[in-house]
Amino acid sequence: MPNTKIGDKKLPVVMRLAPYPSGALHIGNARMIVLNDEYVKKYKGKLILCFDDTIGATKQMLEESPEKAKFVLPDAYDLILEGLKWLNVDYDRNNIIYKSDRVDIYKDYAEKFIQEGNAYVCTCSADEFRNKYKNRAKECPCRNISIEDHIKRWEKMLNGNYGEGDAVVRLKTGMDQKDPAVRDQVIMRISDAEHPRIGNKTRVWPLLDFSWGIDDHELGITHIIRGADLQKEGFIENFIWDLMGWSKPEIFLYGRLNFSSEFKLSKTHARVCIQNGEYDGWDDPRTWSLQSLKARGIQPESLRETLLDLGLSKSGINFSEKWLYAKNTKLIDESANRYWFVENPILLEISGLAESKYVSNPLLNPNNEDLGTREIILIADNGKAGVYISKNDIKVQMNRKGNKIRYPKMAPGYEFRLKDLFTVKIDKINLEQNKLKASFLTNEFDVSIRKIQWVPANNYIKVKVLKPDGIQTNGFAEKNVKELSIGEKIQFERYGYVKIRRLDDDIVYCYFTH
RNA sequence: GCUCCCAUAGUCUAAUCGGUUAAUGAUAAUGGAUUCUCAUCUCAUAGAUCCGGGUUCAAAUCCCGGUGGGAGUACCA
Incomplete structure (x- = not known):
């Protein structure tokens, strides 16, 4: 285990797992799981499982290209729990959080942000906003209309007067940000897609950055370990925490894991292959899901140790499955x-x-x-x-x-x-x-x-x-x-x-x- | 294009806040011992600080520049 500053603070450590339930966990997702679990165990903290089950795609995207669209797969909740059990992860079983249960919370905060002038409803199309405003660091006309009008627009988002893509809520991070990636990020948008848990209870959904900006505070998270691909999210979260005057969890990023080209690591890809019959199911070895590793005879300890050996390095890693196999051989040889x-x-x-x-x-x-x-x-x-x-x-x-x-x-x-x-x-x-x-x-x-x-x-x-x-x-x-x-x-x-x-x-x- | 991150053996990780000849680390390679598996176990060998400046008595470590790689720039997560 690499040494980090985690645990130096006096406060108890609270961390979280945030899987998106679009399929079974695979070997890549397992890194996030194992790292979080291990640090929590090391510092005797608490690990919260929070299904990041926001809507994903819009209804329109689901209809146009279902093979690419990201959405919540009902079976995935159990598949994930099964994977966590196999990996022997100690999360708080009495308090599993579902983002889909919390949509009202995000809506309330979004409204508060709008009322306080920290967010606004933008009706520019995505292309228009990107090309005319974001890339030129210019403010779009929506940004400066009155708060009252934004509240009216917000109500139109909620009640269905706007369709998918017609309006979004943007956080005023500033159009003059040096990094174009974070200029007035979208925090809420409309999707009419049906959610497997809450149906069509809401049509306004938060984006990842925003929901976590709220929840990391609400859930009392003290430390976050996540992939470096989520660095922008860290910025947005920090912006929100500053805005609200909340104390800040400490964020640790780890680098990308590259797998050999023979296997495609994607829950969505696996789901498509299973649905069209190319794969046998979630234990098909080509999914590289935890289920498949279990089926093959990989010991969970082998996977844990292999992933832990990589540490929290931020550099990209060319992962070799031989590391996993070597560890597993040592574990099973004597009994095989x-x-x-x-x-x-x-x-x-x-x-x-x-x-x-x-x-x-x-x-x-x-x-x-x-x-x-x-x-x-x-x-x-x-x-x-x-x-x-x-x-x-x-x-x-x-x-x-x-x-x-x-x-x-x-x-x-x-x-x-x-x-x-x-x-x-x-x-x-x-x-x-x-x-x-x-x-x-x-x-x-x-x-x-x-x-x-x-x-x-x-x-x-x-x-x-x-x-x-x-x-x-x-x-x-x-x-x-x-x-x-x-x-x-x-x-x-x-x-x-x-x-x-x-x-x-x-x-x-x-x-x-x- | 813009922003950010990273850079130690083939692939990965170590190297107390800069301090003797950079690990007895993992894996892969090579060789030996063991073995009625070229498996496992075991012993040994070989293998690295991207380049160039600077700071310092001292740099893998700090600073600047370059090069290379990656990520973000979604109304995905």
Whole structure:
């Protein structure tokens, strides 16, 4: 944990989580959650959960481009609570706040601001205001009409005489601000969209800056940790606090998290993909939601620590999921039993066998021998037997990290060990027909030889593994896998950790953890 | 364009209010030991203060300039 000034003050620490309920929390949102939770725990403070469920889009935007529009998804409230529970976040469960319950408060303040001449109702269109006034640092004509007229305009906003986009309330931060981003910011605007919690109870909604300017004070927030993309909001909030003469919470900003281009981190994007059937649901690994991480077998502690390691740095971070995986491996390795799985199976016909039955008893977990062994039996007939091995081991000269392996490429004459069984020598490779021929060489074990996992050709179970990219890969696993239970985290040797997802009679479905 | 923020190894983080040869940090890389998994565990190696000025006895740290990157400039959050 980085050291900060948080907690130096005598006052008790009160912080808040402000998720927008448009979908399940994802790994990016989790940073905000974990950071807040951790500091509150450190200073024995209080954490308030406040759903930032203002309306988001206008009705018009929802109708025109629903795939881009931001709106409150009813299911998201529970999805978020589920994510917080999984992450073991200590928020005040007896006092969950919903912004949508507080619209009257914002309206009252807005009216007060107007009455005191600190805000005004502007009827300029967004484009007009930007081009004619904001970019030129000039005041729009609305700004200087009388307060009485502004009150009348305000009433027209409330009662429906103005339509969406016809009028907004602007805070008089000043058109001469050096930073064009903060010139007379909009604080209230009209949306006729229906809200899942309060329906059409109100049509005038606050914007984030304003609602938090009020609520951070009303809720007694002492410290705020949020992304640097919200720096402008900090300015507006400070402006409001100064105006009201309120004491100021301390704001800490952290920098942007960049994820690799393969995954799109967006609740709205995930929602669209789920709705159109491209994704399975909120636990689809491509959402990178907390639900999906849980499903995959990521431990919440792994995520917490990984995110906490980044600290409160303001610089942009190129996040690597490998950090998360490395931590998780340390956490689950000791309890993950080992099994054999061959991806892209290819048949290996072995000849020259003297026995009719071979029994292999590999350890369930070499790091914990007390767990015992499992049994894999290979039956030979007429000196011959078949096993499946992975084609990857023949074609690809890489380990699972993507680094080159030391062993030479498989070719006729190549000797290798069927793990915990015996050593064979390749006679023939026929990739087109998906077949290999080999002959028995010896039972004796040589440490330096290459070991390959295998499954008996006449006794295996089909397995489908769902990878983080959403692609399902097929293979065969030893029959013992069929006896496992759903949710169990295991390791497919030399392949990766997986979590059992579903067990059918003839197929086992797994999530690929890492 | 304007405003603001950031800058230490490949990627990230440390480095008490400026103070000895910049971490025994994480991850990734390389090599070794262990292992019937090139997995895990373990040991070791290699790897950095963006550039240029200034202040100072002393600068990764403070100041100025440059360069690079990012964010904001929404009637989203």
